[in-house]
Each structure stands twice: as C-alpha cells, then as structure tokens.
Amino acid sequence: MKKLLLFSLLLSVTFSTTLEAQRRKSKAKQTEKTTPKSKKSKAPKYSDFVTKNTKTDEGLFKVHYLKDKYIYEIPKSYLGKEMLLVTRLKDIPSGLGGGYVNAGSKINTQVVVWEHFKNKILLKVKSYNAVANDSLPIFKSVKSNNLEPIIYSFDVKTQNTDSTAVLVDVTKFFSSDVKAISGLPSYFRRNYKVRRLDASRSFINTIKSYPKNIEVVQDFTFDADAPPSNQSTNTITMRINQSMILLPEQPMMPRIYDKRVGYFSVGNVDYSSEALKADDKRYIRRWRLEPKNMEAYKRGELVEPKKPIVYYLDPATPKKLRKFIKQGVDDWAKVFETAGFKNAIMAKMPPTKEEDPEFSMEDIRYSSIRYVASTTRNAMGPSVSDPRSGEIIESDIIWYHNHLRSYRNRYLLETGAANPSARTLDTPAEEIGEMMRMVISHEIGHALGLPHNMAASYAYPVDSLRSGSFTQKYGIAATIMDYARYNYVAQPGDKNIRFVRQLGPYDHYAINWGYRVIPNSNTPEGEVKTLNKWIEDKAGNPIYKFGFQRRGGFDPESQTEDIGNDHVKASSYGLKNLKIVAKNLPNWTSNQTNNYEDLSELYGEMMSVWSRYVGHVVSNVGGVFEYNKKPSQTGAVYIPMSKNKQKESIAWLHKNAFETQNWLLDKNILNKIDEAGYADFMLRYQNRFLSQLINTNKIKRMIDTETLNEKSYTAFEMMRDLRRGIFSEVNITKNLDVNRRNLQKAFIDRIGSLLEDKSAKNSDIISIVKGELSTLRYLVNNASKRGVDTITKYHYKDIVSRIDNFLENKK
Template identity: 75%
Template structure:
C-alpha cells in the first residue's frame, strides 16, 4: 500500500512538468510553423521591369510603360550631356492668366543633365550665367561658386542586359508637384488660392521618345479656392507638355551682340577674361543657318541652307485665313536672300494623322503657328534658344482669334478719313488678310531674334507718308518690327496710298547683320570688325537706326513720321472726320449701338495716343547708340524750341476742352453717366506724362549738357499759365476746365510732398508756382465772373493753402 501511495505521489509530482514541457514544445513548434522564414534578397532583373506586357518606345531613351508605370532606359553615353527641358501648356482652362496665357504657352526653359551618383541617377539644372574655360584654374572656382541644383534623384532600378544603360522609374517625378516643371507659378497659386496637387486626379497622359527628344504629356489637377473658370468645382486642371531635347555638341558659333542693331540676346559673366574684371558677354539669339555649298556662298551666290526654318500651321486655323498666315512667314524668304540664303524660311500645312500619326504641335522638333480660341486680342512670337550660344531651337507663334477685330477697328478709325474702303464694319477679306499677314510677319520677326524697333517709324518724313509712290515702295516705317500699324497721316484726296504696314529696308539690314556668314572666322571676337563696318557704312541714316527707350520721343509706340507735332496734327484732323461719321458707319448700318460704343471708346484711345506722341517731346532725350569712333553724342535732349512748340500744341489740342470728342448723340446712346470724368481722365493722362518726377529730373539734368535748354521752371510756369488762362481775363471757367484746373493743383501738391522731389529744384519750383497761382486766383476771384467760377476759385485757393501750409 505504501509502495502504491509513493508511486502515486511521484506520478502526481512529475505529470505537470511533462504537461508544461509538452505545452512549451507545442508553442515552439507552432512558432516555427506559422512564422515565415526570411527570404534571401532577390536581385531585380531587367525582365522584372520589361515584361511581355510592357510597351516600349525607342528614341533618345527607350521609354518602357507597364501598366502606367514609366521607366526610362538611359544610355550611359548620355550622362553629362546637356539637354534643354521646356515646359509648356498643352491644354488650358478658360480664363487662366487673364486671357494672356494659352495652349502652347511656354512656362519654363532650363538646361539639364543626367548624372550618376552612388546608387542614384540625378537630374540637375545647369546654369550658364557664369562661365570659364575648363582648362583654366579659375574654372574650379566658378564651379564651386555656382553649385547646380538637383531637380530630382532617381533610384537605379537595374542596368540593361549589356550594362550600357540604366533603368529609372520616372512615374513619381512626372506625377508630383515639382515647381521647376509645374504649369502654375507662385503668382497663379496665390491668385487662385491653390491648395495642393491632387494626385488621384493627376497622371501621365503619354510619353513618346524620338531620336533627339522625349515628349511627356501630363494632366495636373489642383485644388483651388478661386479657380478661374468652373469655380464651383474648386479645381484647376491643366494638360502640360514637357519637351527634353539633347543640345548639339557642335555648338553654333555665337555672334557678339551690338546694341546698335536690334536682337534679343543671351548673356553671361566670363571669368576667363584677362582683364581686371570678369567680362559680361552677350550674344544675339538667331537660328543656325549653314549654307549647303559654302564655296558658292562665299562667291556671293544665293545658297539654300542645310536646314531651313520651317513653321507648321495649326490644323485649327480657319481655312480662309491659312494663305495669309503662310504668306506672313514666306515674306521673310526674300529678306534672307539679302543675307545670301535662298529658301531659308517657309510655312507648311501640318501633316494629317494619316500622313504622320506621330506629329504633334508640342513636339519641340517642330516650330508652329498656333491659332488660339480666345477672346484676347493679341499675337506673340516667342522662341526657345540654347543658352550656351543663342541658337534658336524652336518657336511657336501664337495668334488669338479676336485679334482681327482690333485691326478692323483701328483700320476704320485711323484711315477712314482718307481711305473709303475702311469706312465699314465689313472690311473686305483681302484687306483683313493683308493685316493678318503683316501681324504674322511681325511675330515671325520676333521668332527670328528681332525685338521691337520703335525708332524705325521716325525714319520717314511726315509728308512722305502722303505720297503714293513713297508708301507703296517704302511702307510707312523702315521695319515691320515697329508698332506702326496704319498710315494715319495721309489726308483725304491723297492718291495710291499704302495704309497698312509692310517689311522694310531695316529688316533686310538687320537679318543680313545677324545671319550672314563671315568667311575665315574662328571665334566670335574675330567677327566684330566686320560687323562694326556694316553698321558704320550706314552712317547716320535713320532708316537703319535701332531704338526703343521710353524717354526717347523718336522711338514711341504707334507713332509714324519724324515730327510728332505735324503727324499728330494730321492724325487729329482725320480723327475729327471719323468721329463725325462714326454713327453713320456703325449704328446706322447695324441698327444697334454695340459697335458704335466699342469704336467710340477706341477712338478716344487713338486720340490719346496721338496726343501722347507730342507729350513725349517734353523732357525727352534722343538716344543714338554709337561707338567712340563715330561722331556725335549718344544722348541729346530735345531742343528748347521743339519742347515749347509741343506744349503750346498740347494746350490747344488736349488741355482746351475738345468738344468734338463729346458728341452728344454718341454719349447719350453709349453710357448713362461719367462724361465729365471721361474728358478729365484723357487730359490727366497727358498732364501726368509731363508733370512727373522722371521727366522733371531729365529737364533739370539737361541744364548740364545743353546750352539752350527748356528749364523745368519755365515748363511748369507755361503749364500753369496755359491751364489757368481764364484767370488772366474776365472769363468764366467752364465745367471741364474747372475739373482740369483742380487736377493741376492736386498734381502740384503731390509733387511737392514727394520724397523724390525733396532736396531738388522740383519742390522749390512747385512751391513758387503755387504761390504765384494763389496770387493770380485771389485777384481773379474778385472780377466780374459768374457764381460757379467764384466758388471754383475759392475752392482752389483753399486747396493751395492746405498744400502750402498743412495743419
């Protein structure tokens, strides 16, 4: 029995331990069975990224697309190669940018390079603002002080099969909100209160690879509290095109910029110079034109270029306008013959989808003329250039649909008095086409590298613009690049007049200077002697002058002829005829007042421009760009006689009430009120032009370099006595004159307290003239004038007292 109890006790003590041991063992086995063993790292292979499902597009890079994951296969030979990355809008929501941004608008241009760094591929932005020869020691310092920003860092996915290229996933790069390639600059983000990019509504539309470039189309959708259109959606969606094109290794030799001939330019600071400072170098922007037969070219024969400049017309262009747009491009072919090139530029119709399914207006290999469905009245001629040399790579000229309406209106207003065919709202298709042709020619000029040359309209004598023989041969300005749109000088009865602008002699001269190949030249500096000679051969001939500074009255926009007083006198004489007939030519024909109201508003603007041309003489300074070996000074103030003549003209044609502009039949049928404010605003524009700090300071400075100068003191006195003429006589002051006189006092008051006039003669002159006016009006108030004139003078005196003795 004892043995049995002892055995039971031993069994009872040992059993739980076995149970626990079994439990522990069970848990251990369970852990081993349920926890997966870590796999050995598996190296990714090329076939993991390029599968049977992958669609591959071969070109500059191979682009692999697998279920909308995009992989670039970048050849190692292209690492370090400079490429141009151009961001432009492909499709745009209505109203973005206030109407001046459109499909095809360029947003950003930057030079980029792909580089290997450790296990990454870097996309870096390269700048050419500072340069140095890489063989010089200072090159290291230039690099160290101009570190290139990294736009994006990509993980290397894998190498290709023969290790000549690497694969990187670019999906995230093209679907993220990266400012450098974004279609929305900071100003738009603030304007439309953009919160964020919505990734769920943003994606890559397509990526296509071509031999020299890659084109990416993205859809970006942003949350925005104040979207420009469809505002209830709080959404802005844009379609963007990213073009990346490899830049040529055989760089075009740049041509040194010269401010005496108008060209857009690129510039940098060159630290390779042996001078005692870094050289600021500037080169013109131009297309690369190389003759097919250089020997024939050097013999003076016309030779075709290896690669001509070709523009493709937007398929969206209305059929009836295509021929005029094409002519506007083709007209420049004759100009390039002056530079020795035949068939150098041309327009072509874009291929159909059947002819070329890969053709795209956004493809950076093609230059285009875009026709934009927009109410904006404008046209532009931007281009993309190589920042290393100034070589123009591509350009997209943009025409806005409503722009022709502006030209129809201006044609009627500026030429209608002397040109019977302009006296209608239904301008003939041929004349409208001719206007469009010349606008396109103007924008092509920009795309060729030529900026505005506002001095060209000053080259022709005013009375020559009334000659049929002269205008048919020479046009109305020496270049198409001036804003000289119509001949408003020609008078009724003048015969065979050309009223619309055209290409001129300066265009031939400028293209020859910028594009003609100079033989036996190895660097840009060697060309300068010849380029100088071409300029100096023209001497002081105004036909070949370039200018455009706002202080220069001979380089004003919209002006024609070499005498602003004479030209504007002719222009206003014509405008009075038009104003008298405006209802007959508009509302009487349409049986509504819409066109009359629109044209009346534009007529006031035309009048303001004519008057403004004369105002520009007051305090004006002519600029004649020269080098020291040329005779004469660069800056010459307008003569005292011309300035005094101009101010006398302004008193008669602007500051005296222009009753002919206030046609009761037009005003009473166009707006319910604001008639007095309207006239005052027109007069104030001219008053502000001549009574501003910059103008007055130029007049004071003229005393230093001009013997017979028109002083600021004399000018302000002449303004005061002219505008307050009634105070010298027993005359009542009319409504419009009362407003103008008060405005003059206010303007003088602003000048007196201006920080810029402090410690200059300006404050002294203003204080003295206000004191004289105070004396003059005190006497005038007590003469036999009517009640409102007395009240007016009393009010003026109170204002003067507040200005001179502020409490």
C-alpha cells in the same frame, strides 16, 4: 592516497568540461535545426522590367511602359549631356492668366543633365549665368560658387543586358507636383488659391520618345479655392507638356551682341577674362543657318541652308485665313536673300494622321503658328533658345481669335477719313487678310530674334507718308518690328497710298547683320571687325537706327504707334482725320447695324487714338534723343530736343489736349452710349497727359540738360508755360465749363504732389513748384473777385484752399 585523490579530481574536471562542450554542441545543432538559413536578396534584372508585355518606345531614351509604370532606359553615354527641358501648357481651363495665357504657352525653360551618383540618377538644372574655361584654375571656383540644384533623385533599378544603360522609374516624378516642372507658377497658385494636387484625378497621359527628344503629357487636377472658371468645382484641371530635347554636342558659334542693332540676347558672366574684372558677355539669339554649298555662298550666290526654318500652321486655323498666315511667314524668305540664303524660311500645313501619325504641335522639333480660341486681342512670337550660344531651337507663334477686331477698328478710326474702304464694319476680306499677314510677319520677326525697333517709325519724313509712290515702295516705317500699324498721316485726296505696314529696309539690314555667314571667321571675336563695319557704313541714316522700347521712355524717336519724323506735324494730320471720322462714326456703325454696341466700342477706342496722338507730342517735352555709338564714332550719344520744338509742343498741347475738345463730346454719340461719366472720361485722359509732363524723372532730366546747355528749354519755363495755358482764364472775366474746372484742379493736385515726392527733396523742383503755386494763388484769388458765375467763384476758392494746404504743409 594523495595521488589517487589528485587523479579523481582531474577526472572530474575533465568529465565536466567534456560534458559542457557536448551540451554546447548539441544546443548549436538544435539552433541550426530551428533557425532557417538567411537567403541572399535577389538583385533586380532587366527582365523584371522589360517583358513580352512591356510596351517600348524607341528614341532618345527607350521608354518602357508596363502596369502603369514608366521606365526610362538612359544610355550611359547620355549621362552628363546637356538637354533643354521646356514646360508648356497643352490644354487649359477658360480664363487662365486673365486671357493672356493659352494652350501652347511656355511656362519654363531650363538646361538639365542626368548624372550618376552612387546608386542614384540625379536630374540637375545647369545654369549658364557664370562660366569659365574648364582648363583654367578659376573654373573650380565658378563650379563651387554655382552649385546646380537637384530637381529629382531616382533610384537605379537595374542596367540593361550589356550594361550600357541604366533604368529608372519616372512615374512618380511625372505624376507628382514637382515645382520645377509645374504648369502652375507661384503667381497662379496665389491668385487661384491652389491648395494641392489631387493625385486621384492626376495621371500621366502619354510619354513618347523621338530621336532627339522626349515628350511627356500630364493631366493634372488641383484643388483651388478661386479657380479662373467653373468656380463651383473648386478645381483646376490642365494638361501639361514636358519637352526634353538633346542640345547639340557642338554649340553653334555665337555672334556677339551689339546694342546698335536690335536682337534679343543671352548672356553670362565670363570669369576667364584676363582683365581686372569678369566679362559680361552677350550673344544674339538666332537660328542656325548654314549654307549647303559654302563655296557657292562665298562667291556671292544664293544658297539654300542645310536646315531651313519651317513653321506649321495649326489645323484649327480657319481655312479663309490660312493663305494670309502663310504669306506672313513666306515674306521673310526675300529678306533672308539679303543674307545670302534662298528658301530659308517657309510655312506649311501640318502632315495628316496618315502622313505622320506621330506629328504633334507640342513636339519641340516643330515650330508652329497656333490659332487660339480666345477673346483676347493679341498675338505673340516667343521662342526657345540654347543659353550656351543663343541658337533658337524652336518657336510657336500665337494668334488670338479676336485680334483682327482690334485691327478693323483702328483701320476705320485711323484711315477712314482718307481711305473709303475703311469706312465700314465689314472690312473687305483681302484688306483684313493683309493686316493679319503683317501681324504674322511682325511676330515671325520676334521669333527670328528681332525685338521691337521703336525708332524705325521716326525714319521717314511726315510728308513722304502722303506720297503714293513712296509708301508703296517703302511702307510707313523702316521695319515691320515697330508699332507703326497704319498710315494716319495721309489726307483725303492723297492718291495710291499704302495704309498698312510692311517689311522695310531695316529688316533686310538686321537679318543680314545677324545671319550672314562671315567666311574665315572661326571665333565670335573674329567676326566683330566685319560686324562693326556693317554698322558704321549705315551710321547716321535714320532708316537703319535701332531704338529701344522703354516704358516711359525719354527718346522722342522711340515711341509706340507713331509715324513720321515730326510728332507735332504728324499728330496734327492725325487729328484732322480723326475729326472727320468722329462726325461720321454713327453713319459708319449704328446706322448700319441698328444697334449701338459697335458705336460704343469705337467711340472708346477713338478716345484712345486721340490720346496716342497727344502722347507723341508730350514726348517732345523734356525729350532726349539717344544715338547708340561706340567711341570710334563721332558725336554725342544723347542730344536734347530743341527748345523751339519743345515750346511748340506745349502750345500744341494746350490747343489739342488741355482745351476742352468739344468735337470728342458729341451729344449725338454720348446720349446713345452712356447715361453719365462724360466729364470723368475727358479728365481721365487729361490727367494722363499731366502725369506724363509733370513727373520727377522728366523734370530732373530737364534740370540736368539745363546745366549742360544754357539754351535748353528749362523745367521752370515748362511749368510756367503749363500754368499760363491751363489757367489762361485768370487774366480775363470768363466762366469755366466743368471740363476746364476739373483740369485746373487736377493740375494743382499734380504739381502739389511733387512737394511730397521724396526723390524731389532738396532739388529745384520744390522751389519751382512753390513759386508756381504762390503765383497761382495770387492770380486765382483776384479772378474770384471778378464777375464770373457762382460755380466758377466756388471753383477759384477751392483752388486757393488747395494751394494753401500744399504750401502750409511744406513750410
């Protein structure tokens, strides 16, 4: 009975278990029937992006276009390769940048690399501010402390059929407001109150691929509350060009920068040095010129370069000006012969659509000279260079339409006394063309790597500038790269004078130094001995001196707009001529045109000419000559202007700047061009001269010079001589005119302001100023008691009050 019961129990359990299993199995089958099987996602194929309807442009990368999508097919061999990305303005609204920004202006230049990371392609900016040899351990630290920013991250869509390239969609990148490649820098955004890019009015215009570069044109429209033009639209629309060019696999061998010869430069901090600190390395910027026939070059024969420098003229250039622009470029060919190259540089008209339908002025493979329809009076010579070596890749000279008007005006004002053909508003076409030719030559010089050399105009003796034979051969300055535009020294009666600047001996010297190939020198360091010898062979000759351009500079030689090696003498000649021009200005302008617009414009510019001549003499006071040298050369680097020349300069300034210049206040001109403001006009310039003379930097420099040289012209002597000249009337009974009264007030305010200058605290400046103010207070107080007219007495009392205020506040 027990066995039967046990069997029944086991049978019951087994049956229940089997039944439950059958239920589960049935449920699983039911689930299988009701739940569809998941499909594996299908990977995108090349044919999904490149179809028979796709438009493909072959070049650096293949660019595919289909249904408003742009796809880059990036060869894997180009991943990690360095490329130069240049952002330019192709077309702009009127007034952008206040007139000094134009179509073709470069906004940004950066080295970029495309890198593969997981399933992404990263576009990164590469910096050359810090470098090290990649074989050294410190290279790892340089990389770690200079992490490269990522501009954009792209999804890898797929690969090409043989897996040698990856495909990325660049549509969003080029149709979005990506700050790193934006045509609107932050200062534009602030000034024009830009709010956002309007995507509905922005799009990719074209993307074209060439063998070594890709050119992208974007049409962007921004919402802006204060646009530069068409303000009622609250809109800025601009066309932007992005040029990406493959940099040379092997960088050009750089040439080490030397500040004794003028070149623009690129630099970095090199941590590979064995010294106790990183090396600051600088290389000059220059084009890659390599002889076609090196053996002939070594023999001293003139040899053509493998790749000459070619500039294309803008098709918008007026036909009558084209020959002068071309000459301005071609003139440099003779200079390059000094460096051993023939046919090294030339200008051409661009190919027609029939000759080359793909030609574009924005294509970074081509250098150009753009003719800009703008009222701005200027010209520029920018360039794009490889930061690894300084190799200039491309440049675009920019000429603004109205610039020749400035040259016509100054030609009349600065040379009209001695040059009959300048005495007109209708300057002869060939002479205008010669001016344009020389401006283009100047800008080409910049594009070749040469900065301004402001010492070159000081190289020639003043009286040589009155010689026809000298000026026709050597010009008016030793280089075209100085701001020496016209010969204002030549006097009426001087014969066969060259009045317009030209290329000079320094240009030949600098181009030879920067571009001549030095055979058997395989490293930059290996060239230094030869380069140094070329400099030292010319040392001491002012024709070959390079002088930096500095705002408010201290070197009397390195000034803008001056000519001749004696500013007092040259400016005296210049003012003698300008007084003749002033008398004849109405005859040469309004009497010919029957309106006063040109007379008004030229009178204002005549004041500026006077101001420049005066400014050249001001620079003598407290001036220190700078002679860049290496320790292997003898002599001091810094030498103060002689005491006698400084005292002579102060006396000249009293006569030609601070005394009322009645020849400039000609009523026959002033009552035709303005109803008021004459006194303020004169004072504005005299204030400028006072500020240039009485400033903390200049006075401190004079105090420092005094500690090194007992015979120097001291700061105390300068302040005393200024005070004696400007207040010369306090020792006699004489009424003061309004210009003289204004000048004296300005002098008190100027020296009094030094008492409030924190940088002058605890220096002799405070003592000198207090002493001069106290002396003046005594002299002016006595002068006010003499028999002068009422306004002069009031003026003297006002001077005493101003002095008291300064002295009381600084007790």
